[in-house]
Amino acid sequence: MKSLAELEAIRKATISKINVRKENEAETVRVVVGMATCGIAAGARPVMLSFMDEISKRQLNHVTVSQTGCIGMCRLEPMVDVIVPGHEKVTYVHVKPEMVPRIVAEHIVNGRPVDEYTIGAAE
Amino acid sequence: MDIYRAHVLVCGGTGCSSSGSATLIDRFNEKIAENHLDKEVKVIRTGCFGLCEAGPVVIVYPDGTFYSRVKPEDVDEIVTEHLLKGRKVEHLVYVDHATRQQDAEKKLEDITFYKHQHRIALRNCGVIDPENIDEYLAMDGYRALEKALTQMTREEVIDEILKSGLRGRGGGGFPTGLKWKFTYQSQADQKYVACNADEGDPGAFMDRSILEGDPHAIIEAMAIAGYAIGASQGYIYVRAEYPIAVKRLSIAIDQAREYGLLGKNIFETGFDFDLNIRLGAGAFVCGEETALMHSIEGKRGEPTARPPFPAVKGLFGKPTMLNNVETYANVAQIILHGADWYASMGTEKSKGTKVFALGGKINNTGLVEIPMGTPLRTIIYDIGGGCPNGKKFKAVQTGGPSGGCLPESLLDTPVDYDNLIAAGSMMGSGGMIVMDEDNCMVDIARFYLDFIVDESCGKCAPCRIGTKRMKEILDRIVEGKGEEGDIEKLEQLAQTIKNTALCGLGQTAPNPVLSTLKFFRDEYEAHIKEKRCPAHHCRSLLQYKIDPAKCKGCTACARICPAEAISGTVKQPHVIDVQKCLKCGSCMEKCRFGAISRV
Structure with a gap:
């Protein structure tokens, strides 16, 4: 037997699990990882996994992680786009798993892109 | 908590299951594991998406890519391309019937088939995993029950349903709120709530899809109903021919009990409610309310005369409220969003939405939910995509064996209970079978x-004997042995049966004959007087002929003919021996030059 509060907790937890199935959600933040051959070779998979890990740890219901192909700057892989609705897309380059917690904490949670990791800083 | 970056939704409804979706799910899981994606991608078996024509259907989120007619061998490509590398497999994407294009970027709700729809009863079908109560909870599940039990009085719940204008979706169209009110007002030590899931109309499968895709919606609604009328026990009467629905419903009931959403003292409000499933053996008449209740009691499924109505004396002699599956599917939404929200959709006397099962000669066979008042034309052409192979539309049959056929001239009728009855048919449970020029x-x-x-229970003479006599006359007519006066005899029998049969099923049984007589009398007359079938359908009244001008003498027809009725020499026009011809049609299918026709 579950109490009303327990049911509410199940609702909240499940929403973050099935959030990925909602389309065109205005408030959804998208994390897009470049996962073409160049990206995977440069280590994009552990990066993507640490994003998913971090997001589930913080129970961020409104974030989806998806993949994309090669955008042509293979030397900068692994590349990750963070798209916050209403803001310009921010592209992070040479992303390593250990950089992920900071990107999630500062950019996705607090809304301040980590400038030193971005493509602007690298170029 | 496990978060997956991508969800692969595979339709597990009866339609897609029979075209092999279970194999797809196994293959997906296998391939995903092989590519080490099992921590990132999750495969979910959902209920029906509605677009059964394009089954098996697979949707990949977060992209929302809609793959149709997926074969097991396609799975490898979707996994290695889309799931591993993020590249959508364009050639497997659904082809929109209106634009004839495959657009991998197109979202589900932009597809022409879904664009005109408004899903309330089907809102979770194809969206959630029906075997997981948590997903239903996440879609605001059981919030309506919570609201009803903790914030509303029983009278307020009934009032809300009454104000919403919801009418029985099983076919009769009786105001649901009134039914609730009458049962509430009956005094008794025990009352019952029952759900009619004995969907028997040929071509209708919305109740099955709701039970398969969103079983908790029915459980929640029945618990609300139990609270409103003062019942502690409910029965769901579902036909045994729906094994997937029965299985998911049983799982859902067990889960609800485990969470304390069924059982004693729900939400600590002192309200007790439990549900049991009763399997029907598939007799059509058990969809009739009195017969259904006798069947639940373990007696023979035969109707009895009303009154007393079930609201006064139903199951086991106690007041009982019986509603159809689709009716219940709307209840939680009405409680949650209010009667005004629901009543804002639809026409003056028919509120909300209705689910239709499109079938027959139509491109998009499937399940659609539209606001009441949508014209038939929109349903058949815009959503259904019209008749296949460029054939001409002839009629649409609504309401199953109790309904009627409506011709082209009535296609602009806005669909609601009263308009369909005025047009000579009825809403019924929502089967919609389209016929083209080839149908007689x-x-x-x-x-x-x-x-x-076949399905008459035999209790009353008009239905048992009358319909049999009508069928004998029709048999004669299609065999070319129709006589002058047959039509009048049919009409007289139909009227008698309508006036004297015991239950609703018998009273409406002559409707298909009456409505075709009303709109297609000329076809009956052609059969009887000219011994001719205008649609070239009735075997006894047609002949196959080879057009000598078109025949190239390829001998293909002569070789396929099982009766050796076709003769001729190579490169010379062939002839069919009418005496030998079995009228099987094989030669016509085989001919590449269109030289064979039915006359």
Whole structure:
């Protein structure tokens, strides 16, 4: 037997699990990882996994992680786009798993892109 | 908590299951594991998406890519391309019937088939995993029950349903709120709530899809109903021919009990409610309310005369409230969003939405939910995509064996209970079977009557004997032995049956004949007087002929003919021996030059 509060907790937890199935959600933040051959070779998979890990740890219901192909700057892989609705897309380059917690904490949670990791800083 | 970056939704409804979706799910899981994606991608078996024509259907989120007619061998490509590398497999994407284009970027709700729809009863079908109560909870599940039990009085719940204008979706169209009110007002030590899931109309499968895709919605609604009328026990009467629905419903009931959403003292409000499933053996008449209740009691499924109505004396002699599956599917939404929200959709006397099962000669066979008042034309052409192979539309049959056929001239009728009755048909449970120029209307009427003759329980004479006599006349007509006066005899029998049969099923049994007589009388007359079937459908009344001008003498027809009725020499026009011809049609299918025709 579950109490009303327990049911509410199940609702909240499940929403973050099935959030990925909602389309065109205005408030959804998208994390897009470049996962073409160049990206995977440069280590994009552990990066993507640490994003998913971090997001589930913080129970961020409104974030989806998806993949994309090669955008042509293979030397900068692994590349990750963070798209916050209403803001310009921010592209992070040479992303390593250990950089992920900071990107999630500062950019996705607090809304301040980590400038030193971005493509602007690298170029 | 496990978060997956991508969800692969595979339709597990009956339609897609029979075209192999279970194999797809196994293959997906296998391939995903092989590519080490099992921590990132999750495969979910959902209920029906509605677009059964394009099954098996697979949707990949977060992209929302809609793959149709997926074969097991396609799975490898979707996994290695889309799931591993993020590249959508364009050639497997659904082809929109209106634009004839494959657009991998197109979202589900932009597809022409879904664009005109408004999903309330089907809102979770194809969206959630029906075997997981948590997903239903996440879609605001059981919030309506919570609201009803903790914030509303029983009278307020009934009032809300009454104000919403919801009417029985099983076919009768009786105001649901009134039914609730009458049962509430009956005094008794025990009352019952029952759900009619004995969907028997040929071509209708919305109740099955709701039970398969969103079983908790029915459980929640029945618990609300139990609270409103003061019942602590409910029964769901579902036909045994729906094994997937029965299985998911049983799982859902167990889960609800485990969470304390069924059982004693729900939400600590002192309200007790539990549910049991009763399996029907598939008799059509058990969809009739009194017969259904006798069947639940373990007696023979035969109707009895009303009154007393079930609201006064139903199951086990106690007041009982019986609603159809689709009716219940709307209840939680009405409680949650209010009667005004629901009543803002639809027409003056028919509120909300209605689910239709499109079938027959139509491109997009499937399940659609539209606001009441949508014209038939929109349903058949815009959503359904019209008749296949460029054939001409002839009629649409609504309401199953109790309904009728509507011709082209009535296609602009806005669909609601009253308009359909005025047009000579009825809403019924929502089966919609489309016929094109190749369908003979006399034969269609005969098909429905055949069904009734088969399914008549035999208790009353008008239905048992009357429909049999009607069918014998129709049999004669399609065999070319129709006589002058047959039509009048049919009409007289139909009227008598309508006036004297015991239950609703018998009273409406002659409707298919009456409506085809009303709109397609000329076809009956052609059969009887000219011994001709205008649709070239009735075997006894047609002949196959080879056009000597078109025949190239390829001998293909002569070789396929099982009766050796076709003769001729190579490169010379062939001839069919009418005496030998079995009228099987094989030669016509085989001919590449279109030289063979039915006359």
